Amino acid sequence: MSEVVSNHYLEDLLKTYPKHSTSALPWLSQLRTEAVDRVSALKMPTTHDEEWRFTDISPLTEVPFQVAQTIPQLQPAEIKHHYLQEAATRLVFIDGQYASALSAINNDSGIIVGNLSTLLTSYSAEIAPHLGRYASFNDNIFAALNTAFLHDGAVIIVPKNISIAPPIHLLFIATQKEVTSYPRCLIIAEPGSHVTVVEDYIAQQEVAYVTNSVTEVRVADNAHVNHIRLQRDSHQAFHIANCTATLAHASNFQSINVALGARISRCNLNVQLASEGAECTVNGLALINKRQLADTHTFIDHIKPNGTSRQLHKCIVDGASHAVFNGKIMVQPNAQKTDSTQTSRNLLLTGQAQVDTKPQLEIFADDVKCAHGATVGQLDPEEIFYLKSRGLSELAARNLLTYAFGAEIINRIPIISLRNQLEKAVLEYTQSAEP
Amino acid sequence: MINQDSKPLLEVQGLHATVNGVAILKGIDLTINYGEIHAIMGVNGSGKSTLAKVLAGHSAYQVTAGAVLFDGKDLLALAPEERARMGVFLAFQYPIEIPGVANSQFLRLAYNTVQTQRGKDELDPLEFDDFVREKMKLLEMNPDFLDRSVNEGFSGGEKKRNEILQMALLEPRLNILDETDSGLDIDALRVVANGVNQFTNNDNATILVTHYQRLLNYIVPDYVHVVESGRIIKTGGKELALELETRGYDWISAENSATEGAVL
Known part of the structure; x- marks a missing residue:
């Protein structure tokens, strides 16, 4: 892919910049403007970029993807089988637009939960300190695009010491071809709170579209967040995800990422253990076939002492598909007594299937316990x-x-x-x- | 037990087999009738475990000569799963661990696969649960083993019990126990042996592959065969095993070379 083509693609995308983006909220307008500026400055990545070595994203630029102009009305009967019976709150988005008729909200416990554009009217002060503050878009074209086109998404703010037992289900449904959606999720767990969130991407038909999502998670002191991300997009679709979690003192973040769908998917997961005694568990599974490509990049950043991270990433690669795993674990000079393990296990089911796995451990502290390993095998x-x-x-x-x-x-x-x-x-x- | 009227279940005739081009079995002849228990003994590397794996159909072993009839049918023409469905069962020396699959799920899948092949009804999870728990009692197994992953984190004794549990569920006609006694303490050995004894009858037959006589105190064989260099060099009754325990294997070896020398 030439840079000329990629820049045209971004220019064309910006021409479609929707009118609704002129927000009445100054902080939000400013955030979007900053993001638009970054989009203008950044380029689409190519395989010459180290971070995109194995993933040629250029097919994404071959189709003029746009934000959906009209949103189909779905009947509950059409999508009910995707509902989680355990969930008390379910937010449904169709091609990126919130569908209130299909959603159900339970905020009895004082939790702030709902879609972003609705909640901005009454909870702007609660949302402003967090939205766009954790997922950096400075060097990330897809996060910049998502932020520039930021329109709607899910907001979950769990108040101090509140435990929400039933999972919150965020269901993103793609229904149209050649459409790009920019889902945005903000999950704030205040001190001592506990919440489980399922981010679920599904398709109504096997067509080509783009999902470009950004999820920001903030886990405050002693809070606990379970985050399950399930990508079962159409096998012709492109799925780009950027997820950032920032962990405060003695907090706990449990993440499970499952990639089954998409022609090309790329998931970046950044976990920052930003305060002492934070714990995270990062699990991943990619199960792909035919000519699918699933790329997972994770970055676990131990910034402060006494942090614990556990990572297990598995790929099952069938047909002529290609899985990529790049797992970087950083132990900063100050992060003494870090305890970290990372395992990448890969199962190749055919001779044409391919896996590129790259565990990276960078340790700048001297009193730490770190182990990592990778295996690639076939059925025994x-x-x-x-x-x-x-x-x-x-x-x-x-x-x-x-x-x-x-x-x-x-x-x-x-x-x-x-x-x-x-x-x-x-x-x-x-x-x-x-x- | 030996029954003069019983039919042969397994007839091994001049069986030769290689692994990676190396000859391991060099002419095994063995006939086992319904109701009988045969012990196959020998030192490490004699070929006794190879015989067990060849009978079960392991693809790493190539049969280069000879025949095996199972109930009169050509066993060697069948894939391992077809042999299993016909009633050949191998209790593994080193049972495989399958993390991620609950033991109950695996046992039910195996049971239903074999039942369907035999024209019988499958059991649903609840029915199977009752059925398997009864069998587990006989093996003094904790029902917790149903919820755990297949053999994962099981002790040596627990793995062997799980093998015998599968034998009890699948009701094979030919039980092949490959070094089932290895790695068992005396209590586990007793429990496993009791289990085997409860499931042996006149409608099946059993091959015990073992290095030591110890197991044979609990499961009493009708015949003891000594294998050396891929052939059976001596056959006797249960007293042969006791003799091996006190005298070792060398004297048979010597006796056998002497006989061969005389023939030559």
């Missing part, structure tokens, strides 16, 4: 034989072992109905896999 013939000796066919044996490989991540999802959904998806998926 001894395991297949064991299952066949119990009567299972070759395919059933391979499917069960493939499922088992992914189940280690799926079983960590603390929501039974979602676990069941994924179990079914993975088992059904693998039944089409041939050796």
Whole structure:
């Protein structure tokens, strides 16, 4: 891809800059203006950029993607099977636009939850200190685009010492081709609070579109956030995600990222252990087939002492698909007594499938416990034989072992109905896999 | 037990097998009738575990000569899963761990696969749960093992119990126990042996592959075969195992070379 093409693409995108972006709120207008400036200054990444070495994003620029002009009305019956029965609050977005008729809000506990454009009228003061403050768009064209086009999204602010047991379900539904949506999520857990959020991306049809999402998570002192991100976009779609979590003193962030869909997906997850005693667990699973590409870049930044991070990333790569994992763990000079482990495990199901995995550990403190490792393997013939000796066919044996490989991540999802959904998806998926 | 009227279940005739081009089995002849228990003994590397794996159909082993009939049918023509469905069961020396798959899920899948092949009804999770718990009692297994991943974090004894549990569920006609006694303490050995004894009857037969006589105190064989260099060099009754325990293997080896020398 030439730079000329990419710059035209960005110029054209900016021409579509919608009128609603002239916000009455000065702080928001300013945020958008800053982002538009960055979009004008930045370029689309190419494979010459180290961070995009394995992921050629140029196909994304070949179609003139725009913000959806009209939004179809979906009936609950069409999407009900995607609802999580455990969730008390569900926010539904169709092609990036909030659909209040399909959503359900339970804010009995004093939690501020809803869509951004509605909540801005009454909670601007609560939102302003956080929105756009954690996800830097200075060097990130996709975060800059998302912020420039910032229009709607989900806001969750959990007050001090409040525990919300039922998960909050954010359901993003893509229905149209050649549309770009810019989902935005803001999750603020005030001190001592506890919340579980599921960010769920699905498609109504197998068409090409772009999802460019930004999620900002702030976990205050002693707060606990479970964040589950589930990407099951159309296999023709492009999915770019930037997620940033900032962890305060003795807080806990549990993240599970599952990528099943999209032609090309890229997920950047940045976790900052910004204060002492913070803990994070970062789990990832990519299960891809045919010519899909799933790229996960994570950055876990131990800034202060006594932090703990646990990371397990798994890729199941079938057909001629390609998985990329780049996991960087930084231990800053001040971050003594850091305890960090990172594991990347990859399962190649065919000879054409490809995995590039790059665990990176950068340690600038001297009293730390860090371990990392990566494996790439195939199904073990001894395991297949064991299952066949119990009567299972070759395919059933391979499917069960493939499922088992992914189940280690799926079983960590603390929501039974979602676990069941994924179990079914993975088992059904693998039944089409041939050796 | 030996029953003069019983039919042969397994007939191994002049079986030769190689692994990675190296000959391991060099002419095994063995006939096992319904109801019988046969111990296959021998030093490490003699080929006794290879025989177990060849009978189960492990693809790493190539049969280069000979025949195996199972209930009169050509066993070697069948894939491992077909053998399993017909009633061949191998209890592994080192059972495989499958993290991520609950033991109950695995056991039910195996059970239902074999049941369907035999024209019987599958059991749903609840029905299966009742069924498997009964079998587990006989093996003094904690029901918690149903919820844990297959063999993951199981002790040696727990893994072997889980193997015998599978045997009990699948009701094979030929039980092949490959070094089931290895790594077991005396209590675990007793429990495993009791389990095996409860599931052996006149409708099946059992091959015990073992290095030591110890297991045979609990599961009493009708025949003891000594394998050396890929062939059975001596066959006797259960007293042969006791003799091996006191005298070791060398004397048979010597006796056998002497006999061969005489023939030559």
